Amino acid sequence: MIPFNKPYVGDIEVEYAIEAIRSGHLRGDGAFTKRATKLLSDETGCQHVLLTHSCTAALEMAALLLDLREGDEVIMPSFTFVSSANAFVLRGCVPVFVDIRPDTLNIDEQKIADAITSRTKAIVVVHYAGVSCDMSKIMKIANEHDLSVVEDAAQALGSFYKGTALGTIGHLGCLSFHDTKNIISGEGGALLINDKRYLQRAEIIREKGTNRSQFFRGHVDKYTWCDVGSSYLPSDVVAALLCAQLEKLKEITAKRRNLWQLYFAGISASVASVGLPVVPEDCLHNAHMFYLMMESSKARAEFMEQMRLRQVQTAFHYVSLHSSPAGRRYGRVSGAMDVTERASDCLVRLPMWPGLETRSDELLHAIRNSLIGGVVS
Ligand SMILES: *Cc1c(COP(=O)(O)O)cnc(C)c1O
Numbered sequence: 001m002i003p004f005n006k007p008y009v010g011d012i013e014v015e016y017a018i019e020a021i022r023s024g025h026l027r028g029d030g031a032f033t034k035r036a037t038k039l040l041s042d043e044t045g046c047q048h049v050l051l052t053h054s055c056t057a058a059l060e061m062a063a064l065l066l067d068l069r070e071g072d073e074v075i076m077p078s079f080t081f082v083s084s085a086n087a088f089v090l091r092g093c094v095p096v097f098v099d100i101r102p103d104t105l106n107i108d109e110q111k112i113a114d115a116i117t118s119r120t121k122a123i124v125v126v127h128y129a130g131v132s133c134d135m136s137k138i139m140k141i142a143n144e145h146d147l148s149v150v151e152d153a154a155q156a157l158g159s160f161y162k163g164t165a166l167g168t169i170g171h172l173g174c175l176s177f178h179d180t181k182n183i184i185s186g187e188g189g190a191l192l193i194n195d196k197r198y199l200q201r202a203e204i205i206r207e208k209g210t211n212r213s214q215f216f217r218g219h220v221d222k223y224t225w226c227d228v229g230s231s232y233l234p235s236d237v238v239a240a241l242l243c244a245q246l247e248k249l250k251e252i253t254a255k256r257r258n259l260w261q262l263y264f265a266g267i268s269a270s271v272a273s274v275g276l277p278v279v280p281e282d283c284l285h286n287a288h289m290f291y292l293m294m295e296s297s298k299a300r301a302e303f304m305e306q307m308r309l310r311q312v313q314t315a316f317h318y319v320s321l322h323s324s325p326a327g328r329r330y331g332r333v334s335g336a337m338d339v340t341e342r343a344s345d346c347l348v349r350l351p352m353w354p355g356l357e358t359r360s361d362e363l364l365h366a367i368r369n370s371l372i373g374g375v376v377s
Helices: 011-022 030-043 055-065 083-089 110-115 133-145 196-206 211-217 236-246 249-270 297-309 325-330 338-346 356-372
Strands: 049-052 073-077 094-098 120-126 147-154 172-174 188-191 291-293 347-349
Touching: 011 030, 011 083, 011 236, 011 347, 030 049, 030 236, 049 055, 049 249, 055 147, 055 188, 055 196, 073 356, 083 120, 083 249, 083 325, 094 110, 094 133, 094 325, 110 133, 133 147, 188 196, 188 338, 196 211, 211 291, 236 249, 249 356, 291 338, 291 356, 297 356, 338 347
Parallel strands: 073 094, 073 120, 120 147, 147 172
Antiparallel strands: 049 188, 172 188, 291 347
């Protein structure tokens, strides 16, 4: 069976993890955290990177930093992972769901203005599949209405918009290193602080609400409880894994792009009836995902079954947030959600992992035959 996902880890990850353990400094903010932070800064161009234990944690930090309160509204897509909304619901905010664009499946920037009310405080954008939202238009709308922008760039490390790394365009950006993402540390994430106003408070929130970071830099003579906060930092063992992965970022991205390109060329040449991913000109993407848009949920189920019979695992997502029990309880929709519903029903993801590019002929053969409903030999 060709699995849907396969973590690309080797000896260096193991070596670094052992080194972190042997160093005796297993807690957070050790030497490997420093190294990983520097590598992320160099890759993204963001001067203020804080490692977290997940992207969910980074999103929660963002909601705390924006000082969001009960009843504040946050505009976001419904076609996303639960954490994009949960972080804000935890602060008592109301997620206001807006439909996505039919081409990139990112939030439809044309529909944001209609969702803005006097209670709107922020826009959360999600760069689906590592392909950028229309950040020029979104930042313009945000500036006009004095709204903050949080980029859920969980899928987007290694992706760029007009040459700028995703996660560094909004006020705050959130990355994930969950083992389904391109660069992994099992669980892991980072907060990118693009607006210096948030820097000092971010360090405090991440360290249980204390000024421990300032204490270690010698800026204060004792550390104390200063603010709300939680424990958002990863162990240095996790940071060691992340270092090893970040050193291979170029290699990993190149391998994924190679497979993405092979899928795209191979499928568009032979099958006209399925929708393929669209990457706008301004976007350089990290090939986080390759998906097909089928004609119906029935066609999707049949395709997935055909692929399974050919020993290839496929997957789909998301149950749209606006239709889920918690989404209905805590959020509201703005406008029609037709594109979101179609993507929920009809999108199917193909296996995507480094190393799989060498088996593209076999994969394309299975895909073509599954699409035309050929008999499995
Ligand atoms: C994976 C993902 C997250 C959550 O990341 P964790 O690191 O697992 O917390 C959030 N948002 C999106 C869009 C994701 O794909």
